[in-house]
Amino acid sequence: MEDDWKPLLSSTGTGDGCKDKGVIDSLDSKSKRPFHVEPRNIVEDDVQERVSAEAAVMSSRVSYYSRLTGSSDRLLVPPDHVIPAPEEIYVYSPLGSAFKVHGGDGSAKNPSIVTIFAIWNTMMGTSILSIPWGIKQAGFTFGILILVSVGLLTLYCCYRVLKSPKSIPYVDTSDWEFPDVCKYYFGALGQWSSLIFSLVSLIGAMVIYWVLMSNFLFNTGKFVYNYAHNVSMADNEYGTNGTDRVVCPFPDTHRNRNDTMYVFHLGDNGTGTEVFDRWWSKTSTIPFYLIILLLPLLNFRSASFFARFTFLGTISVIYLIFLVTLKAFQLGFHLEFHWFHSTEFFVPEFRLFFPQLTGVLTLAFFIHNCIITLMKNNRDQKKNVRDLSLAYLLVGLTYLYVGVLIYAAFPSPPLSKDCIEPNFLDNFPSSDIWVFVARTCLFFQMTTVYPLLGYLVRVQVMGQMFGKPYPGFFHVLLLNVIIVAAGVLVARFYPNIGSIIRYSGATCGLALVFFLPSAVHMVSLRRAGELRWPSILFHSLLILLGVANLLGQFLM
Numbered sequence: 001m002e003d004d005w006k007p008l009l010s011s012t013g014t015g016d017g018c019k020d021k022g023v024i025d026s027l028d029s030k031s032k033r034p035f036h037v038e039p040r041n042i043v044e045d046d047v048q049e050r051v052s053a054e055a056a057v058m059s060s061r062v063s064y065y066s067r068l069t070g071s072s073d074r075l076l077v078p079p080d081h082v083i084p085a086p087e088e089i090y091v092y093s094p095l096g097s098a099f100k101v102h103g104g105d106g107s108a109k110n111p112s113i114v115t116i117f118a119i120w121n122t123m124m125g126t127s128i129l130s131i132p133w134g135i136k137q138a139g140f141t142f143g144i145l146i147l148v149s150v151g152l153l154t155l156y157c158c159y160r161v162l163k164s165p166k167s168i169p170y171v172d173t174s175d176w177e178f179p180d181v182c183k184y185y186f187g188a189l190g191q192w193s194s195l196i197f198s199l200v201s202l203i204g205a206m207v208i209y210w211v212l213m214s215n216f217l218f219n220t221g222k223f224v225y226n227y228a229h230n231v232s233m234a235d236n237e238y239g240t241n242g243t244d245r246v247v248c249p250f251p252d253t254h255r256n257r258n259d260t261m262y263v264f265h266l267g268d269n270g271t272g273t274e275v276f277d278r279w280w281s282k283t284s285t286i287p288f289y290l291i292i293l294l295l296p297l298l299n300f301r302s303a304s305f306f307a308r309f310t311f312l313g314t315i316s317v318i319y320l321i322f323l324v325t326l327k328a329f330q331l332g333f334h335l336e337f338h339w340f341h342s343t344e345f346f347v348p349e350f351r352l353f354f355p356q357l358t359g360v361l362t363l364a365f366f367i368h369n370c371i372i373t374l375m376k377n378n379r380d381q382k383k384n385v386r387d388l389s390l391a392y393l394l395v396g397l398t399y400l401y402v403g404v405l406i407y408a409a410f411p412s413p414p415l416s417k418d419c420i421e422p423n424f425l426d427n428f429p430s431s432d433i434w435v436f437v438a439r440t441c442l443f444f445q446m447t448t449v450y451p452l453l454g455y456l457v458r459v460q461v462m463g464q465m466f467g468k469p470y471p472g473f474f475h476v477l478l479l480n481v482i483i484v485a486a487g488v489l490v491a492r493f494y495p496n497i498g499s500i501i502r503y504s505g506a507t508c509g510l511a512l513v514f515f516l517p518s519a520v521h522m523v524s525l526r527r528a529g530e531l532r533w534p535s536i537l538f539h540s541l542l543i544l545l546g547v548a549n550l551l552g553q554f555l556m
Helices: 003-011 021-030 055-065 113-124 126-138 138-165 178-228 272-278 286-296 309-330 354-364 373-375 381-409 433-468 473-493 498-527 533-555
Strands: 090-092 098-100
Touching: 113 309, 113 373, 113 381, 126 138, 126 178, 126 354, 126 381, 126 498, 138 178, 138 354, 138 373, 138 381, 138 498, 138 533, 178 286, 178 433, 178 473, 178 498, 286 433, 286 473, 309 381, 309 433, 354 381, 354 498, 354 533, 373 381, 433 473, 498 533
Parallel strands: none
Antiparallel strands: 090 098
């Protein structure tokens, strides 16, 4: 052991250099840096990869050596030339992983504008496709009011989550997440509650993705088949030039409408089309075809490859905004205001189905389980609240823009506003080239995000059960088969994307958006002796709203 550390001993002896206060201060400050691992001992910057045996032995030696002296004894402090530059520092985890510290002294922190758009990009998910349908369910005017109100409530609850670690006194919570806070206040029950509902949100998102990917793959294949075989659509959709047509896929499910006017009719009734329709079905075959593509991807040990394609999400959302703008320009606005009574083509401004919108919006504004992590990378921590508020404002404006334009531009007459689908892309025919591009982009984006979601589920489930994210191939395969089976069954028998989103959002929202943040805040105030009746009433009301939101999904 002594031979291993002769360079350190000889370099940090009682020579004249150690008498200089500046040198001592420099050594003392550098000795507080994270443990350095030589670059040759680093395998990959990935939680699945492990450092080499040399790095592990070196870490053990330093750990043992550090116990031989007190922190005030500078005789055994590593010499100046041993301490690496900030950009060459690696953090060695006791679990055996080594991660590079990108940019020391906070230089890797993001400016506010990057943080704001990171939150926006994270929140912009599949819910944006159901916003126009949700506004239709609540009524145009009431829907806008609800969207603004739910956005403000979820912003406040997200603010409470962000501030929750700082309310714990005498404990270093710099690396805590919200489940750790819940465990501190409520013990194992709080930790497991947050974990279970977090899993519900992740698995719910994976089910939603499976339904949407089945939809997008079906319409994309139909577009390619029709183009290759010159199959034309009858001119019975609204529109004349093939680019501004709007359809009602299921007219028989809506009242006050001629059931024979706005339905697709294939121009070719030959056997080839019949065979294609039999083997290329949105619910009967496509969900099973996806198993061949996605199940192998879920079994990758690492998800780092798919993380490289997350930029596709931003591109898809930007293209959706462009598509909505284009369709609104082509179709124009079609609005009439009937406050409490529906007509043949318009729904009332206030409807009793508004809980369906609140359920969708709870998931649409949901970022509470990762907001602490996102905000840790913000350069100016004093501006966290401002940046969070601006991010929510940007998200809310995006939802309003898409929801209002699609609702207002939907051609009524001849179609009824009640025909707006839970996935507004379904209101455009598969022959629409602009919508074809949107579906294709969204399909490839979801194909890369789906394995990432599966990886997060695996880390949480396997980590709790076996202590490691990849205990074995068959363990992971069994978990992935269960997740895939859930997606296939829902896509086969209940492919209603709006209902899936609202049920998932209301369930997760009750725990992670309304109940736990409010309960944590009230308990922290009570322990500090600062809990007052106005705070009790307000946060209890938030919890009741979460309960009512969940119950409303089953009553409407």
